[in-house]
Amino acid sequence: MPHQPQNPSVEIIRYNIAVEKAESFVNAYEEAGKFLKDSPYCLGYHVLHGVDEPNHFIETIYWTSKEEHLNGFRKSAQFSGFFNLVKPYFEHIQEMKHYQQTPISWEK
DSSP states (O other), X not given: OOOOOSSOEEEEEEEEOOGGGHHHHHHHHHHHHHHHHTOTTEXXXXXXXXXXXXXXXXXXXXXXXXXXXXXXXXXXXXXXXXXXXXGGGGGGEEEEEEEOOOSOOOOO
16 A cells, blocks of 8 residues: 655755756756655656746655655665766755645646
8 A cells, every 4th residue: 555645745946057958957857757756755746947947947846744755765775866866956956945735726
């Protein structure tokens, strides 16, 4: 039976990536995604690319909880593989914070 999160958390990471590095950034996160997929603490993720500001990227990672992200994933075998791929872009982070979803949501 899959783990049912009690207190899911959304991690938002905003990047400012030079346009000439955008392709390598996307490739790194595409490869790093396999480590997120393998983690029991990760519920999903998205990487968004700015249309109006092409140097902006936003990654949203859905975790079972903030605590399991920090004390589970970050101490797991998957973390080192993930971190090695995305580490070159950490100096370009503008925000990295956890959020909780509200009941206000709609999709068509």
